[in-house]
Amino acid sequence: MKTKWNYRTPGIPDKFFIRGKVPMTKEEVRAVTLSKLRLKSDDIIVDIGAGTGSISIECALIAEDGLVYAVERKEEGIKLIKENSQIFEIDNIEIIQGIAPEILKEVPKVDKVIVGGSGGKLKEIFQWLELSLVESGRLVMNFITLENMYRAIELLKENGFKDIDVTQLFVSKGRSIANLTMMEGHNPVYIISAVKE
Amino acid sequence: MKTKWNYRTPGIPDKFFIRGKVPMTKEEVRAVTLSKLRLKSDDIIVDIGAGTGSISIECALIAEDGLVYAVERKEEGIKLIKENSQIFEIDNIEIIQGIAPEILKEVPKVDKVIVGGSGGKLKEIFQWLELSLVESGRLVMNFITLENMYRAIELLKENGFKDIDVTQLFVSKGRSIANLTMMEGHNPVYIISAVKE
Amino acid sequence: MKTKWNYRTPGIPDKFFIRGKVPMTKEEVRAVTLSKLRLKSDDIIVDIGAGTGSISIECALIAEDGLVYAVERKEEGIKLIKENSQIFEIDNIEIIQGIAPEILKEVPKVDKVIVGGSGGKLKEIFQWLELSLVESGRLVMNFITLENMYRAIELLKENGFKDIDVTQLFVSKGRSIANLTMMEGHNPVYIISAVKE
Amino acid sequence: MKTKWNYRTPGIPDKFFIRGKVPMTKEEVRAVTLSKLRLKSDDIIVDIGAGTGSISIECALIAEDGLVYAVERKEEGIKLIKENSQIFEIDNIEIIQGIAPEILKEVPKVDKVIVGGSGGKLKEIFQWLELSLVESGRLVMNFITLENMYRAIELLKENGFKDIDVTQLFVSKGRSIANLTMMEGHNPVYIISAVKE
Numbered sequence: 001m002k003t004k005w006n007y008r009t010p011g012i013p014d015k016f017f018i019r020g021k022v023p024m025t026k027e028e029v030r031a032v033t034l035s036k037l038r039l040k041s042d043d044i045i046v047d048i049g050a051g052t053g054s055i056s057i058e059c060a061l062i063a064e065d066g067l068v069y070a071v072e073r074k075e076e077g078i079k080l081i082k083e084n085s086q087i088f089e090i091d092n093i094e095i096i097q098g099i100a101p102e103i104l105k106e107v108p109k110v111d112k113v114i115v116g117g118s119g120g121k122l123k124e125i126f127q128w129l130e131l132s133l134v135e136s137g138r139l140v141m142n143f144i145t146l147e148n149m150y151r152a153i154e155l156l157k158e159n160g161f162k163d164i165d166v167t168q169l170f171v172s173k174g175r176s177i178a179n180l181t182m183m184e185g186h187n188p189v190y191i192i193s194a195v196k197e
Numbered sequence: 198m199k200t201k202w203n204y205r206t207p208g209i210p211d212k213f214f215i216r217g218k219v220p221m222t223k224e225e226v227r228a229v230t231l232s233k234l235r236l237k238s239d240d241i242i243v244d245i246g247a248g249t250g251s252i253s254i255e256c257a258l259i260a261e262d263g264l265v266y267a268v269e270r271k272e273e274g275i276k277l278i279k280e281n282s283q284i285f286e287i288d289n290i291e292i293i294q295g296i297a298p299e300i301l302k303e304v305p306k307v308d309k310v311i312v313g314g315s316g317g318k319l320k321e322i323f324q325w326l327e328l329s330l331v332e333s334g335r336l337v338m339n340f341i342t343l344e345n346m347y348r349a350i351e352l353l354k355e356n357g358f359k360d361i362d363v364t365q366l367f368v369s370k371g372r373s374i375a376n377l378t379m380m381e382g383h384n385p386v387y388i389i390s391a392v393k394e
Numbered sequence: 395m396k397t398k399w400n401y402r403t404p405g406i407p408d409k410f411f412i413r414g415k416v417p418m419t420k421e422e423v424r425a426v427t428l429s430k431l432r433l434k435s436d437d438i439i440v441d442i443g444a445g446t447g448s449i450s451i452e453c454a455l456i457a458e459d460g461l462v463y464a465v466e467r468k469e470e471g472i473k474l475i476k477e478n479s480q481i482f483e484i485d486n487i488e489i490i491q492g493i494a495p496e497i498l499k500e501v502p503k504v505d506k507v508i509v510g511g512s513g514g515k516l517k518e519i520f521q522w523l524e525l526s527l528v529e530s531g532r533l534v535m536n537f538i539t540l541e542n543m544y545r546a547i548e549l550l551k552e553n554g555f556k557d558i559d560v561t562q563l564f565v566s567k568g569r570s571i572a573n574l575t576m577m578e579g580h581n582p583v584y585i586i587s588a589v590k591e
Numbered sequence: 592m593k594t595k596w597n598y599r600t601p602g603i604p605d606k607f608f609i610r611g612k613v614p615m616t617k618e619e620v621r622a623v624t625l626s627k628l629r630l631k632s633d634d635i636i637v638d639i640g641a642g643t644g645s646i647s648i649e650c651a652l653i654a655e656d657g658l659v660y661a662v663e664r665k666e667e668g669i670k671l672i673k674e675n676s677q678i679f680e681i682d683n684i685e686i687i688q689g690i691a692p693e694i695l696k697e698v699p700k701v702d703k704v705i706v707g708g709s710g711g712k713l714k715e716i717f718q719w720l721e722l723s724l725v726e727s728g729r730l731v732m733n734f735i736t737l738e739n740m741y742r743a744i745e746l747l748k749e750n751g752f753k754d755i756d757v758t759q760l761f762v763s764k765g766r767s768i769a770n771l772t773m774m775e776g777h778n779p780v781y782i783i784s785a786v787k788e
Binding site: 400401402403404405421422425426428429430431432433434435456457547558559560561562563564565566567568570575577 | 600622
Binding site for chain 1: 203204205206207208224225228229231232233234235236237238259260350361362363364365366367368369370371373378380
């Protein structure tokens with residue numbers, strides 16, 4: 001399998017990434033998440049809860065003159081982000097092991113922020129965004145739990161974010177069984193995006 | 198509103214396009230459709246059933262050194278594609294009024310094909326693909342009817358396409374009502390993609 | 395059309411009800427909502443936010459030796475509940491015009507409660523449930539807004555309800571167009587049920 | 592756990608059934624499937640592809656003066672139907688091991704038919720329905736594969752069935768994880784029902 005991605009559209013197939021047992025944002029959810037980020041080629045991006053690094057890598061490929069900070073607390077994730085970065089020949093990802101937002105103190109102003117795994121620190125992340133996300137910077141968050149999704153919407157309102165977009169994506173995928181196409185449902189994901197005032 | 202799209206990620210918000218009463222592929226479905234196309238900067242693309250031109254325009258922005266043939270049978274659609282092309286300052290879309298595949302006889306070999314409105318001509322379109330889609334070229338089709346979706350899968354198998362991917366996307370979007378977020382369901386869309394052998 | 399319902403399964407087709415412009419719980423959501431209620435033939439039931447009365451009527455048909463209190467604040471709804479009750483020849487619905495829970499002070503202990511339209515009074519409704527829902531009584535709530543859905547889950551936990559079931563239902567229905575079946579997506583609904591300790 | 596079902600609403604919780612490794616129609620899909628059947632207390636019902644018997648048992652509880660023929664080809668399924676029938680104290684299910692429609696030759700005219708697992712014999716099943724389903728009898732079919740769903744719709748039209756209803760149900764269920772509610776998506780199911788002319 002050719003692994004370097006030669007295309008200009010995001011949504012790299014899941015199977016191109018090494019995953020281990022770390023949960024990965026599926027390709028369709030990733031494509032929509034990236035569309036809500038509205039990336040430019042020189043964006044500085046923070047990906048909180050980077051997991052396998054699949055979103056960080058797509059960001060790094062598109063923001064080729066920019067930089068992606070991939071924040072992940074788990075050793076296994078850090079290892080996967082490194083491996084996947086090598087596979088896709090990425091050199092503009094800076095991997096940061098630790099818990100956001102504490103670990104982000106050294107990170108300068110950023111243009112775009114993705115929250116894929118808040119670890120319950122949503123409130124603190126919003127405090128950090130207040131300082132560190134540029135004006136008109138975009139924030140995109142993915143949630144699979146109802147409570148974090150709700151809290152994120154409340155925090156967006158409390159912190160004066162605008163253009164709040166709440167999208168729920170329910171994807172099912174065909175699997176071939178004996179020449180039939182069986183549809184398998186994925187877990188629904190809430191993709192919430194907004195712009196800093 | 199600034200209308201020219203300055204970002205490198207597809208999935209331009211619906212409201213940036215002029216629509217009239219022509220049905221439009223919604224932004225999330227568009228983002229996933231484009232991800233399945235795997236565009237390169239110099240791709241030659243045919244968009245069959247271009248409607249408002251929203252997919253053609255996103256293709257033209259990404260395949261900036263390539264060319265998009267936007268095929269649409271209705272006058273109203275043709276008008277919208279022209280208007281939207283102007284808004285996004287596109288000069289690499291060739292608009293073709295008529296019914297595919299007949300109208301495509303003059304079109305040379307193409308790299309990517311999108312079918313957004315088959316008009317019941319799916320079988321003929323596959324005959325044209327046999328001649329006109331390059332080897333390893335990608336085909337992406339969107340369906341909202343069960344019958345056309347089924348026929349497309351059968352035709353893909355009969356014509357030896359490989360890497361057939363069947364994705365159903367069920368999107369719901371939040372609408373603000375009295376400080377509450379009401380979820381509105383969109384119509385589910387089947388996005389079917391494959392590669393020519 | 396024969397209007398009296400002669401069947402023992404719930405989920406009466408929407409078209410059998412008079413609706414006006416009042417929003418109605420669709421038949422599939424109604425069938426699942428009733429299944430979560432686990433009705434007995436002699437249940438005393440309160441339906442808060444009865445709307446067209448479709449759920450009240452299904453409850454009244456099943457709890458034929460019981461009683462349904464249909465609570466609705468709007469005049470138009472009250473009129474529809476009356477009309478629909480006549481159509482289905484129901485005599486065990488007591489229609490109460492007003493706002494729950496205030497209006498429910500005279501109502502005795504009840505076995506089952508449905509909340510279809512909380513009008514922002516969720517907290518007060520839970521206080522009333524503390525007094526008025528029997529031990530092991532079931533509560534089923536339908537939500538289309540994220541915030542009320544979230545608050546309901548929190549209130550269930552705070553008030554010690556058990557067997558909390560959170561179900562999201564995303565229904566799409568086929569519509570015949572020129573011998574094709576187009577799928578139309580309904581709004582997703584959260585159906586939340588639980589048992590009083 | 593009390594296992595006998597004392598309620599008049601269908602949609603018995605999944606956990607009340609013994610399943611083994613046999614796929615089971617989930618409770619919400621079962622509730623909607625039964626609603627489309629429109630059962631009467633004395634209905635004669637055939638359940639083709641009965642699996643664990645969950646639908647047969649719900650039918651038998653509702654059609655308490657009727658009879659359910661539960662058709663299943665696999666030994667494991669037959670065993671589960673027997674066990675589940677005992678748990679729910681059912682005596683109006685006749686279990687038939689074999690392949691429909693061949694095995695149904697001895698079965699008299701029936702009022703309602705459920706198809707949960709066609710085993711590729713859809714065409715033959717429709718020939719049998721022509722003879723064995725009463726006039727105005729209802730047919731409800733559940734599908735998880737696109738091809739069988741399509742064929743069923745075509746066969747309904749070819750055989751002159753009326754009131755064809757195509758419903759797709761996409762259910763997700765909350766799972767408690769560390770005081771959060773994670774939504775898990777089930778596989779989407781097509782529920783297709785119709786009435787014999």
